[in-house]
Structures are given as structure tokens and as C-alpha cells.
Amino acid sequence: MIRMRLLTRGRRLLLLPAAVLVVLGVSACGADGAPGDDATGDSDGGSITVFAAASLKEPFTALAEQFEDAHPGAEVTLNFAGSSDLATQLVEGAPADVFASADESTMESVRRAELLDGEPITFATNTLQLAVPPDNPAGIASLDDAARPGVKTVVCAVQVPCGAAAARVEEATDVELTPVSEESSVTDVLGKVSSGEADAGLVYVTDVRAAGEAVLGIALPEAADVVNSYPIAALTGSQESGAARDFVDFVVGDDGRAVLEAAGFGAP
Amino acid sequence: MELTAVRLPRWVLVLAAVGALFVVLPLVAMALRVDWPHFVPLVTSESARAALLLSLRTSLAATALCVVFGVPMALVLARTSFRGQRILRSLVLLPLVLPPVVGGIALLYTFGRRGLLGGTLETLGVDIAFSTTAVVLSQAFVALPFLVLSLEGALRTVGTRYEAVGATLGASRWTVLRRVTLPLVLPALVSGAVLSFARALGEFGATLTFAGSLEGTTRTLPLEIYLQRETDPDAAVALSLILVVVAILVVGAAHRVRPLGGPATARPPAPAVRRAAGAP
Amino acid sequence: MGLSFAATFAERNLDVSFEMRTGETLAVLGPNGAGKSTVLSLLAGLLTPTTGCAELDGAVLFDVGGSGRTLTEPRERGISLLAQDALLFPHLSALENVAFGPRSRGVPRTAARAAAHKWLERVGVAELAHRRPHQLSGGQAQRVALARALAVEPSLLLLDEPLAALDVSVTPAMRLLLREVLQERTAVIVTHDPLDAFLLADRVLVLEGGRIVESGPTAEVLTRPVTAFGARLAGLNLVQGRRTRTGFAGGNGIEVPLADRLPEGTALVLAVRPAAIGVSLSGHPGADAAVVSAEIDDVEHRGDLVRIHAAGLAADVAPADAVAHGLVPGLAVDLRIRHGDVTVYPTRREEQESGRSTAGSGR
Numbered sequence: 086m087i088r089m090r091l092l093t094r095g096r097r098l099l100l101l102p103a104a105v106l107v108v109l110g111v112s113a114c115g116a117d118g119a120p121g122d123d124a125t126g127d128s129d130g131g132s133i134t135v136f137a138a139a140s141l142k143e144p145f146t147a148l149a150e151q152f153e154d155a156h157p158g159a160e161v162t163l164n165f166a167g168s169s170d171l172a173t174q175l176v177e178g179a180p181a182d183v184f185a186s187a188d189e190s191t192m193e194s195v196r197r198a199e200l201l202d203g204e205p206i207t208f209a210t211n212t213l214q215l216a217v218p219p220d221n222p223a224g225i226a227s228l229d230d231a232a233r234p235g236v237k238t239v240v241c242a243v244q245v246p247c248g249a250a251a252a253r254v255e256e257a258t259d260v261e262l263t264p265v266s267e268e269s270s271v272t273d274v275l276g277k278v279s280s281g282e283a284d285a286g287l288v289y290v291t292d293v294r295a296a297g298e299a300v301l302g303i304a305l306p307e308a309a310d311v312v313n314s315y316p317i318a319a320l321t322g323s324q325e326s327g328a329a330r331d332f333v334d335f336v337v338g339d340d341g342r343a344v345l346e347a348a349g350f351g352a353p
Numbered sequence: 354m355e356l357t358a359v360r361l362p363r364w365v366l367v368l369a370a371v372g373a374l375f376v377v378l379p380l381v382a383m384a385l386r387v388d389w390p391h392f393v394p395l396v397t398s399e400s401a402r403a404a405l406l407l408s409l410r411t412s413l414a415a416t417a418l419c420v421v422f423g424v425p426m427a428l429v430l431a432r433t434s435f436r437g438q439r440i441l442r443s444l445v446l447l448p449l450v451l452p453p454v455v456g457g458i459a460l461l462y463t464f465g466r467r468g469l470l471g472g473t474l475e476t477l478g479v480d481i482a483f484s485t486t487a488v489v490l491s492q493a494f495v496a497l498p499f500l501v502l503s504l505e506g507a508l509r510t511v512g513t514r515y516e517a518v519g520a521t522l523g524a525s526r527w528t529v530l531r532r533v534t535l536p537l538v539l540p541a542l543v544s545g546a547v548l549s550f551a552r553a554l555g556e557f558g559a560t561l562t563f564a565g566s567l568e569g570t571t572r573t574l575p576l577e578i579y580l581q582r583e584t585d586p587d588a589a590v591a592l593s594l595i596l597v598v599v600a601i602l603v604v605g606a607a608h609r610v611r612p613l614g615g616p617a618t619a620r621p622p623a624p625a626v627r628r629a630a631g632a633p
Numbered sequence: 634m635g636l637s638f639a640a641t642f643a644e645r646n647l648d649v650s651f652e653m654r655t656g657e658t659l660a661v662l663g664p665n666g667a668g669k670s671t672v673l674s675l676l677a678g679l680l681t682p683t684t685g686c687a688e689l690d691g692a693v694l695f696d697v698g699g700s701g702r703t704l705t706e707p708r709e710r711g712i713s714l715l716a717q718d719a720l721l722f723p724h725l726s727a728l729e730n731v732a733f734g735p736r737s738r739g740v741p742r743t744a745a746r747a748a749a750h751k752w753l754e755r756v757g758v759a760e761l762a763h764r765r766p767h768q769l770s771g772g773q774a775q776r777v778a779l780a781r782a783l784a785v786e787p788s789l790l791l792l793d794e795p796l797a798a799l800d801v802s803v804t805p806a807m808r809l810l811l812r813e814v815l816q817e818r819t820a821v822i823v824t825h826d827p828l829d830a831f832l833l834a835d836r837v838l839v840l841e842g843g844r845i846v847e848s849g850p851t852a853e854v855l856t857r858p859v860t861a862f863g864a865r866l867a868g869l870n871l872v873q874g875r876r877t878r879t880g881f882a883g884g885n886g887i888e889v890p891l892a893d894r895l896p897e898g899t900a901l902v903l904a905v906r907p908a909a910i911g912v913s914l915s916g917h918p919g920a921d922a923a924v925v926s927a928e929i930d931d932v933e934h935r936g937d938l939v940r941i942h943a944a945g946l947a948a949d950v951a952p953a954d955a956v957a958h959g960l961v962p963g964l965a966v967d968l969r970i971r972h973g974d975v976t977v978y979p980t981r982r983e984e985q986e987s988g989r990s991t992a993g994s995g996r
Contacts, residue, residue: 169583237483242566244583265483266565267572269580273561281467282482282565514720517679520707521714523785524737532733536724 131328132160134180136171138187138315140211140271140291144348145185145336151344152335159328167270168246175200175320182329185317185336187211188246192316202326205316208337209350211289212312213247213254215303216278216296223284228260228305231285239274239283242267246313247274251287254308262287275300289313294349314353380597387594388587395591403569404577405595411485411573412553415492419549423500424542428534430501431508442505449498456494457562464490465563487564488571492553499552500545507541508534544607551603555596636789636819638676640685640695645671647843653836655690658820660834660851662827667840669823673791676821677714678707690788708737713782714791717798719774721766727753727777728762734785752780756810772803776810783814790815792822796829805976808832812979827869828904832978870910870946872903881977885944887925889972901977909974910948912941912966914958925968932960943968 137145142165149161164171164181168191175181176198184201185208186192192205217225223236231238240262241248248267255262265283268274271292277283279299286300293302317336319329335341342352388395395401430442448456462468464481474481481487515537519529535542557575564571566580574596582589635657639650647668653659661669674680676687676694684698694710696703713734721730731749736742753759756776766774775795782790795811796804812832815822822833830837830851837854839847847854852873874883876899880891883903895901927944932955939955941948948968950960960966 167583173582173586239483239565242580242583244580244585264567266567268566269561269576269583273566276562277565280461280465282461282465514716514718515722517677517707518714518716518720519722519733519737521677521679521710521712522734522737522781523708524733525708528737532737533722536722539724 131158131325132162133182133323133325133328133332134162134164135183135185135332136164136166136175136179136181137183137185138168138171139165140187140289140295141165141185141315143295144344144350147344148336148341151340152332155335155340156328156331159331161332180322181320182323182325183317183319183332185315187313187315188249189314189316191246192318195318195320200320200322202319202321202323202329205318206333206337207314207316207353208341209315209345210312210353211291211315211350212305213250213287213308214290214293214305216275216286216288216293216300217284217303218278218281219298219301221301222281225285225303227303228254228258228262228307231287232260232262234263237265237282237284238262239266239268239277239286240264241271241274241287242269245269247271247288247292250289250311250313253311254287254305257311258307289349290351291349312351315350383590383593383597386590388591391587392591395588396595398588400568400572400577400581401574401588401592404572404574404592407485407488407569407572408554408574411488411492412550414489415496415553415556416546416550418489418493419497419500419553420542420546423497423545423549424504424535426497427501427504427508428530431505432513445501446498448495449502453491453495453556453558454562457491457559460487460490460494460559460563483565483567483571485570488556488560488573491559491563492556495556495559496549496552499548500542503541503545503548504538507538511537547603547607551600551607554599554603634690636687636689638672638685638687640672640675640682640687641698642668642671642675642680642843643683645843647671649840649843649845650685651838651845651848653819653821655819656817657836658815658818658822658834660830660837661821661823661840662825662830662837663840668843669840670793671843672840673714673793673821673823676710676789677712677791678705678710711785711788712791713785713787713789714793715775715778715782715795717794719766719769719771719778721769721774721777721781723766726763726765727758727769730766730777731781731784734781738785748784749780752784753777755783755814756780770803771799772807775799775807779810779814788819790818790820792820792824794823794825797825809978827871828976828978831871831902831904870903870905870907872905872945874901874903875899876901885925885927885946887923887944887970889923889970889975889977891977895979899979901979904976904978905946905970905974907940907947907949909970910946911969912943912948912950912954912958912960913969914965915967921973922969922971925970926965927968929960929962929964929966931962941966 135145135149145163145165149163152161153159166174168187171184172186172191172194175184175195184192184195186195186205189205189207192201195201196205215225215228215231217223223230223233225231225236230236240251243249243252247270251262254260266277268277271288274283274286274288275292275296278286279296285303290302293300317333319326319333323329336345346352426445430438430445460468463470464474464487465471466475466482471481481490511534515533516529519533520526524532555575556573557579560566560571560573561576561579566572566576572580574592578589578592578596581592635655636653638652641648645668649668649672651659661672663669671680675682675685678694681704682695682697686696686699687694689711692705692711693703694705694712721727722733725733728746728749731752732742732745735745735748740748750759750762753762756779758773758776758780761769761773761777766777769777775798779795792811796807799807808829811822815833820833822829824830824833834851837848837851838845839854872883872885872887874881874887876882876891876895876897877888878897879888881887881889881901881903887903889903925944925946929941929943931942933940933942934952935949937952938949939952939960941950941955941960943966946968954960958966
């Protein structure tokens with residue numbers, strides 16, 4: 086069974102209401118899936134919590150299911166959010182067994198906090214594409230088109246990984262975009278494009294794929310060299326380090342490869 | 354006669370204390386995290402200044418919009434009765450309880466390029482998408498109920514008796530409104546406007562969804578904080594503290610506005626001094 | 634010329650019609666909920682009648698329910714209203730309150746202020762011109778409100794229990810002021826107090842359950858009440874008389890010294906409560922009391938007290954005393970009235986017949 090926790094923004098803020106609940110004599114426990122909870126007794130299994138970048142939502146949901154099928158008794162709880170959100174939570178002491186990040190620098194910040202059990206392994210790559218509304222009203226066919234005056238192009242802000250990647254694409258292709266908005270997340274970029282508010286948005290190939298019919302992807306051969314690497318690692322705080330390592334192996338293995346490729350991710 | 358303080362059951366005090374802590378402690382915790390040695394550079398960076406200025410400008414404009422449209426709305430709700438008035442009132446107050454993102458989506462489908470009015474606006478040469486206007490619209494949308502609510506309540510409290518007197522003295526409807534009604538509810542209008550301003554200043558969800566985020570144009574302080582958090586948590590915390598301080602000032606100002614007509618007389622009598630000989 | 638009024642108001646089950654001459658003052662009396670204030674609101678234009686028609690000095694106030702529907706806006710009726718509460722605009726000074734009406738009617742600011750000053754002087758509070766309403770006492774505020782109502786020179790002045798909210802210590806002075814300003818003015822006053830009716834009004838109209846149950850000249854209605862309410866109204870002893878050199882001389886022989894400066898011959902009315910009149914077989918006039926000797930006309934047993942009627946006065950005594958003195962009709966008694974228990978006012982009109990005492994039966 087897969088449990089998805091609601092996105093927890095800053096775990097610290099959650100402590101106080103929890104304390105209030107305790108004062109009131111109400112138990113807030115049980116929802117977290119403590120180890121041993123409704124376990125089948127199979128020694129193979131273990132409950133692990135995986136923190137994964139938001140862009141991994143679809144492949145990791147499928148992978149967790151497959152992992153549970155392959156390891157009877159295993160239970161994977163997934164928590165998806167922006168990579169840097171997750172890293173902040175981990176550094177602040179959030180309990181998790183595995184971390185999968187959308188870029189290497191975020192993983193690096195967790196490693197500096199000495200939370201990694203072993204070296205991170207790059208398991209997927211991602212490149213950027215232009216997303217345009219299905220009817221492509223501005224007739225975008227290339228990055229140059231997106232840079233034309235009067236074309237409303239939206240990118241991620243440089244502070245977030247997709248924005249950093251966009252900046253590298255601009256540098257590599259020598260095209261200067263004048264975006265009308267620098268959004269905080271891929272979701273916001275896609276939202277502006279799919280609603281027709283923007284003419285084009287620079288996002289990951291996998292985001293375009295995940296958005297389905299809502300947007301049309303314009304491949305950018307000139308941006309193929311700008312590759313984002315996704316590293317994964319087990320964490321030192323894990324109570325189920327065996328299961329955690331098993332999950333990492335599963336993701337980097339053939340099963341993982343197939344699922345990720347289907348979602349549009351490139352090979353490492 | 355001696356007044357004694359009203360005694361409350363102890364558990365009420367305990368729960369009240371827990372509730373107060375619940376509100377205050379997170380603010381304290383945040384203040385503790387501020388990188389004080391670098392506080393000034395953090396909050397005076399170019400992007401922070403741009404965001405703060407934009408926030409102040411747009412919030413003022415949104416407050417002005419709220420006053421221009423909210424005062425007539427409150428008057429209509431408080432002084433007239435018509436079929437569907439209850440429903441209208443509920444709808445007007447909806448932005449209070451709606452998640453701001455929902456507000457943003459709704460605005461998008463109204464004023465967006467492909468929205469209900471988008472085509473009309475485009476032919477008129479008005480382009481709202483990704484403009485500061487979009488920010489102001491988002492803020493006004495979420496802030497309007499505050500003004501309408503506080504003003505309508507005040508209008509109902511004041512009643513129509515003064516207005517009736519004004520009318521029998523020969524004042525036109527406009528004169529009654531200008532010289533009687535509005536002065537009577539001025540304190541509520543001011544505090545409503547202040548609350549609207551505060552709400553506009555804090556607007557995040559609708560702006561993010563509807564207006565986008567570009568430094569100096571649409572990236573208000575809350576959006577800047579949200580973005581800074583990705584890479585520079587210290588800056589985010591410092592800017593958050595600025596917003597908290599502004600919010601405290603604004604709420605304080607709203608509470609200082611006194612109702613008309615009684616400085617000294619309206620105050621409750623000073624509590625009597627308790628006898629020293631009494632029990633603890 | 635004057636006022637003609639006929640209206641129904643379904644919400645309050647009201648159906649009232651009456652006429653007034655210009656310069657006349659009409660008192661509307663009646664129990665709570667009788668519809669008194671509704672009549673004023675209909676006149677002022679604050680309520681719209683279900684049906685009816687009213688004209689003031691030839692101008693239509695409303696004409697509803699017939700062929701057409703005419704409703705003159707309150708501000709164009711030339712009617713001003715003084716309510717129980719002064720309702721001074723709290724954000725304006727006393728002077729600005731009074732100037733509000735003239736200003737609203739287009740009088741230039743300085744002229745309006747000058748007029749306001751004049752009216753404040755007229756009601757005796759010129760020195761309070763720059764105070765805010767919250768700095769005024771109830772009596773002062775009501776004076777300012779009166780000035781405000783008069784400053785628009787209304788064709789008709791409506792007064793809705795103008796004394797009811799005032800402290801008893803200031804009502805006599807305010808009552809005299811009203812009496813002064815209502816001379817020759819067309820006014821309708823709603824009141825509970827028969828004294829107000831007596832002093833201020835030429836005619837009385839008694840409302841009960843939304844209908845007129847009695848109407849006529851004040852003295853007539855109050856001396857010969859035909860309804861229970863009218864009788865209750867008349868519970869107060871009212872004695873008409875004149876100013877003599879030393880004081881008040883009533884038609885029934887009562888004499889009370891007065892310290893006022895009214896000219897001799899002024900028509901006056903004296904009011905005294907039945908409970909304040911002592912009954913004995915032989916009373917002695919003293920420095921502080923008047924005595925009227927008369928034969929008992931009637932003895933009325935009213936539960937815990939006995940009401941004696943004599944010399945047009947009603948006096949309440951304890952049943953034990955009534956038995957002890959053997960009080961029966963025809964017995965000669967002395968009615969003792971302490972000077973401190975009476976109130977004496979000039980009556981509204983000289984031409985009101987004098988010398989007649991009035992006493993009610995029942996309260």
C-alpha cells in the first residue's frame with residue numbers, strides 16, 4: 086500500500102499544533118505509518134519513506150507499487166515536493182529513508198549535513214523543452230521564436246532547478262529570452278501555458294509529457310546538451326536501511342530504468 | 354460598591370494561553386532564526402526593495418479599488434433589500450474563505466487572455482496578463498470582502514435614524530450620504546481599508562496563479578519570499594519578518610481607530626482597586 | 634390652508650384621518666403601540682402609507698392607492714421632526730448641526746451659521762455652539778435638536794415625545810421652551826403626558842389600536858374622557874386658574890403663592906397628583922400648604938386605596954383612614970395640598986376658558 090503524505094512545508098511549524106493536540110489528549114499518531122504498523126510479519130518487508138522531487142511523481146508512484154509487489158510486506162510512503170523544500174525538511178530533521186532530488190546541488194546540501202548513507206547515484210536525466218498551448222497561437226517552432234518581441238514566454242526563476250537549467254540553455258544557445266514571468270515552479274509555468282495566458286514556457290521534457298493534452302511540446306535540439314541529473318541516495322537516519330538500499334537499487338536497476346524512460350527521462 | 358474582576362474557570366485560561374502561544378510562538382521562532390548581523394543587507398537587496406515597493410504600490414491601488422467599489426456595495430447591502438440579497442452577500446464574502454489559488458484561477462478565466470472578458474479587453478488594447486494590473490486585481494479580489502464586511506456591519510449598527518433626520522432637514526440623498534452616513538461610519542471605513550490593505554499586502558496564491566512573478570512588475574514581497582526560500586532561506590526569513598512587522602503595525606492601526614462621539618465618556622470605568630486584605 | 638391627513642398603514646393596522654389649521658398644535662395621545670409615531674413617520678415621509686392622501690398648505694405630501702401614486706421626498710415636505718432622542722450628528726458641533734438644514738437647502742455657509750447662531754440663542758444654548766454632541770447634557774442636546782428642527786423654518790413641526798428621554802429636573806424648562814416656540818406654529822406632538830397636551834396643544838387626538846378613539850379641544854377631551862385611556866390620561870388633577878398679585882387662584886378656590894414674574898391675569902394651569910392631596914375633617918392652611926373646603930362628591934374604592942372626589946379634585950387616601958374619618962359623599966372635608974407638590978404653568982391660549990377645574994377618575 087502506498088501512502089502519500091501531504092506536502093509538509095517546514096516540519097517545525099507542525100510541531101506546535103501537534104503539541105496542542107497532545108495537551109488535549111488527542112493522539113496525532115498512527116497516520117504516519119510507524120514501522121510494524123499492520124505489518125504482515127514477513128521479515129523481507131519494511132516501511133520506508135521516500136522524499137522525491139515533484140517531477141518524479143508519476144514514475145515513482147508506479148515504481149513504489151512495483152517495489153511493494155516484489156517485496157511482500159514492504160510499504161513505501163512517498164512525499165513529493167520541490168527538491169529544495171525536501172532538502173530543507175531533511176536538514177531540519179524530517180524522518181525519511183530515501184531522497185531523490187531533481188538536481189545535484191540540492192543533493193549536495195543534504196550530503197553536507199552528513200545525512201547520506203553512501204554516495205548518491207544518478208538514475209535519470211532530464212532536458213528542457215518549450216511547452217506551448219495546444220493551438221500554438223504564436224506559432225512557436227524554436228527557442229528563437231520564444232525570444233521574439235511580443236511573444237509572452239514564461240520560465241522558471243533561476244532560484245529553482247528548472248530556472249537554473251533555462252539559464253544554462255540560454256547561455257549554451259546564445260539566445261536571450263525576455264520572460265514576462267519567472268515562476269517559482271514548473272507547475273506554475275505549465276499553468277500559464279495551458280491556460281493560454283503565456284505563448285510558451287520553458288520546462289522539462291518530462292513535464293510536457295506529464296501534462297498530456299494540455300500543452301504541446303516543441304523539442305529543442307540546441308538544448309540537448311543542457312542535461313539535468315537526478316541523484317538518489319539512502320539516508321543515514323533510516324530505521325530500515327536494508328529496505329532503503331533495496332529501493333535505491335530498484336530505481337537504478339532495469340525496472341526503474343524502464344518506468345523512468347516511459348515518463349520521458351533520459352538515461353544517466 | 355466595589356467591582357471585582359470576573360472570575361473565569363481555570364481551564365478557560367489554560368486553553369486561552371495555549372491558543373495565544375500557538376499564534377505567538379511561531380512568530381517568535383521565526384524571529385529567532387533571523388540572521389541579525391546580515392539583516393540589513395538581506396532586506397535591502399535590490400530584489401527585496403523592488404518587491405517591497407511593488408507590494409506597497411499594488412496594495413495601495415488595491416485598497417483604493419476596494420474603497421471605490423466596496424463602499425457602494427456595503428451601502429447597497431446595508432440600506433436596501435431585494436430578492437437574492439442574502440445570496441449576493443454570501444457571494445461577495447466568498448473570497449474570504451476561498452483558497453487564494455481558486456481565486457487566481459477564477460480571475461484567470463475572467464480577465465485572462467482567453468478568459469470571459471479577455472477578448473474584449475484585448476480589442477480595447479488592455480493587456481492584463483503578467484502586468485502589475487493583474488496583481489492589483491488579485492489583491493482587490495481577496496481584500497474587498499474585508500472592507501464590505503466591516504463597513505456593512507457599521508452601517509447596520511449606526512442605523513438609519515440619523516439619515517432620516519438629515520432627509521427631513523432638507524438634505525438631498527447625496528448630501529445625506531456625504532455629510533451624515535459616511536462621517537458616521539468613517540472609523541469603520543478606515544479600519545476596513547486598513548484591513549484590506551493588510552490582506553492585499555499578504556496576497557500570494559491568487560497573484561501567483563493569475564499574475565505571474567517578475568521582479569518589479571508582478572513579484573510582490575510574498576512571492577519574493579517564496580522564491581528566496583529556494584536558495585536563500587536567510588533572506589526569506591528576514592523578509593518574512595518585515596511582513597510580520599508591517600502586519601502588526603497595520604492591525605494595530607486598525608484597532609486604534611475609535612468610534613466617533615466619545616473619547617472619555619465611552620471608556621469603561623476604571624477598575625476598582627481590590628482590597629489588600631482580601632484573599633489572594 | 635393647513636394639514637389634511639388620511640392614511641392607512643397595513644403593517645401596523647393603522648387607519649387615521651384628521652385635519653389641522655395653520656398655527657394649530659395637535660397632541661396625539663395613546664398607549665404604546667397605538668400608532669402615534671407611525672403617524673409622524675408617515676407625515677415626515679419616513680414610511681410610505683398603504684393607502685391615503687395628505688396635503689400640507691396645498692402641497693401633496695403623498696397620494697397613494699388611488700389612481701396615481703405621488704410621494705414627495707422627505708426633504709421636500711417642509712416638515713421637520715424632533716424625536717425623543719436628540720439624534721444630533723455626532724461628528725458635527727452644535728452650531729454645525731443647526732446649520733445643517735439651511736446648508737442643505739442651499740443657504741451659503743456664513744448665512745447658515747448666522748441663522749444657526751440665532752436659533753441656538755432662541756433656545757438658550759448659544760454658549761454651547763462649538764461643543765460636540767457628546768459634550769452636551771440630555772437637556773442641552775434636546776435644545777440644540779429643537780433649534781436644528783426650527784432652523785429650516787418648517788411648515789409643520791413634528792415632535793415625538795420630545796421630553797420623554799430627559800431628566801425630570803430639566804423637563805419643566807424644556808416644556809416652557811416648547812410652549813414658547815409652538816405659539817402660532819403648526820405642530821403635531823406625540824406624548825404620554827396630559828400636562829404636555831394641556832400646555833402645548835389646542836386639540837387632542839387619542840389613538841388606540843391604530844384608530845382615533847377621541848378627539849377634540851384639549852380641555853374637553855381631558856375633562857370628559859370617554860375612553861379608559863383618556864381617563865388614565867386625566868389621572869392628574871389639572872386646575873385652571875389665573876395669576877393673581879400673590880400667586881395662583883383656581884376656580885375651585887385653591888390659592889398657591891408663586892414667585893414667578895408673570896403678569897396678573899395670565900391664564901395658568903395647576904397640576905397635582907391625587908396621592909399628594911390630604912383629606913381631613915378640618916384642615917389648617919399653613920405657610921406651606923393650601924386648603925380647599927368642599928363637600929365630597931363621590932367615594933371610589935379602588936383596591937388598596939380610596940379615591941375621594943371633591944371640588945373637582947381627586948384625592949387618594951388609605952382605606953383605613955377613609956373608614957376612620959367616615960368619608961362618605963356629602964361630608965364636608967378639607968383638602969390639603971402642599972405647595973411643594975403642585976406644578977403651575979401658563980396655559981397655551983388665553984382664550985381657553987378659565988376657572989374650570991379638571992379632575993379625572995381613575996389611574
